[in-house]
Amino acid sequence: MPIELVNIRQKLAQFSDHWNPRIVGELNGQHVKLVKLKGEFVWHQHEAEDEMFLVIDGSFRMELRDRTIDLSEGDFIIIPKGTEHRPVAPSEVSVMLFEPATTVNTGNATGELTRETLEYL
């Protein structure tokens, strides 16, 4: 792949739907994704993948089974594999994800919100 400058806000301006991650970078078997969240996601876990959420714009909360973590712009968390979590965004939030290329957005909770194939932006 050619070396390409990527501007996060420019990429975010190219889509408006929620819970549908776009791939914006790939390195070492990992994907860099951008996603817009709004509303409640499903409880799920990833069996084999740790997942990083970095807030680009807005805020949301990550619900864990034993507590909730509030994230705002410039915050990130890493959810270890095997950890149940549910992102909830009362207002729209833009998030960057770092995770293995094998990661499916809904993990073990396949359903309506599952995105099997992601678009490259």
Added chain:
Amino acid sequence: MPIELVNIRQKLAQFSDHWNPRIVGELNGQHVKLVKLKGEFVWHQHEAEDEMFLVIDGSFRMELRDRTIDLSEGDFIIIPKGTEHRPVAPSEVSVMLFEPATTVNTGNATGELTRETLEYL
């Protein structure tokens, strides 16, 4: 490791030296690092690791052998393994790095600027 909220600016406020990356996250064998750049680095390449540079604050240029890429806040690039590069920052810039835990900052150009052991923040 416990799940921990990390604020990037808070972490950046904890150090002021240049070319000395701090590890602020770890997932899937990859490290998330923060580093402040100022001045010219050495030409180098990483034999086995792709490397992502995301600008948090400020701007710098990434020199490649055939061209130069200017990066500002919200921009990122991925330097594929085996690609010679040299970051140059006329003014201080804060950068997030995403790369395998095995990555040494100076790659194949071991010398004065090499940081063998990185601090966890």
